Amino acid sequence: MSFTPPESGSPQHQAQAWWLRLHSGEATRADADAFREWATRNAAHAQAWREVMRVWSSIDPLLIEEAARQALPPRRARGLPGWRGGSRALPSSPGRRAFLGGAVAAAVAAVVVQPPLGLWPSVEELAADYRTATGEQRQLALAPSVDVRMNTQTLINRVGRDGFELVAGEAEVALAGTGAFFVDAGGGRLQANAARINVRYTGPQVCVTCLEGRVTVSVAGQQRTLEEGRQMFYDRTGLQEPVRADLASVGAWRSGVLSFDRVPLADVIAEINRYRPGKVFLRNDELGRTPVRMQIALRSIDNAPLMIRERYGARMRSLPGGFVVLS
Incomplete structure (x- = not known):
């Protein structure tokens, strides 16, 4: 039996489910035929697939490693001391296949619990009142x-x-x-x-x-x-x-401003990620301990990585989909 993406989701959601299935190492010939039929059904499906390919092909191994950590069962992830800044050994090649193969069991189709990198809403989110x-x-x-x-x-x-x-x-x-x-x-x-x-x-x-x-x-x-x-x-x-x-x-969030006074940069970035589409990754533990004093208006939250680069000397790399690596 071939894999069937959730028909009730958007074309983007379906395309993401197809991407995970086809890179899981478990795809069959029937899956390939079903995917071909889905992708050629209409222009919206084709466009969604092109966008998913563009985003995933732009994610380098550093982000793959982060995504793999997020794909851990929530109880294990929360229980790891300092897990947010830790490292986890992954096969060096092929990076994307290694990540997707490990994540697919928890992040495919209608059973998505912790979607990798938050690229789409989880089932828990969609089911909330x-x-x-x-x-x-x-x-x-x-x-x-x-x-x-x-x-x-x-x-x-x-x-x-x-x-x-x-x-x-x-x-x-x-x-x-x-x-x-x-x-x-x-x-x-x-x-x-x-x-x-x-x-x-x-x-x-x-x-x-x-x-x-x-x-x-x-x-x-x-x-x-x-x-x-x-x-x-x-x-x-x-x-x-x-x-x-x-x-x-x-109460700062109600006024539309995030205010930080001697807060470690790693915690500042975690807070910024709550408000900003995409994700900012910090790849410098020493820099992450730097105490930060700054204010960021929520209406210009996209400029936060630039502010951090200019004020604290971080190197910055921007990727499609709102992903930014600071080091």
Whole structure:
């Protein structure tokens, strides 16, 4: 039986699925015949295939290595100490075939969990009740007394009438006080009545900031109340002690500006990648530890790599698809 790409997806999504299948080492003669029929069916399919070939053929072995690391199962990847900046041995030749063969099991057709380099939305993203794309912000009125502002790369699922799950990303939740409401994130639950809170879940930990009022945080059998101006981190194992929040920094994304004060460059680039299409890769660990002071307007986020090159002496290589290598 030949491989069939997801017909419900866009031509670009289908072309990406075909690329992975044909380079997986498992393609059959029937696959080749089916691909030929798909590619010649209409002009949109042909154009999508040309674009996919252009992007993938431009990705050099450095980016292939990064993509292979991202194709690891999420639990393993998050568990590797310093995995973002580490290296992983890969066959030197053929680079693209080695990457695609390893990634196809987790990144092909309708079972895409961690799409390589984020080139298309995952199944989790497509299935979310509400989502924002890279660089997008969105306002939701989930109830007459519940307003939610979603930041970039955020996924939300409704949970009944009185709550929602923050699957990933960042959101500000404003509750007018007409009834209890909850937010689930990262194995914990936040409950409040009249409050304004910022919740960020972009890594192993969840960060909760109480901007107004108070919110109760519960996880792993522990519970604490967070007062206005306080911030708390937690993961599935428990809560950390509350600390005083830098409210200006927490709310910077709502004003359209990213502000960094003595933040390591590696962390700055990770934040830039949340807002900028494509991806910026840093290939210099020493440079990544450089403390950075800078402000970047979200409307000109594409210029961020240039700013880093000019201010911190990084070498820069630009590739199609928004990919940039700094070293």
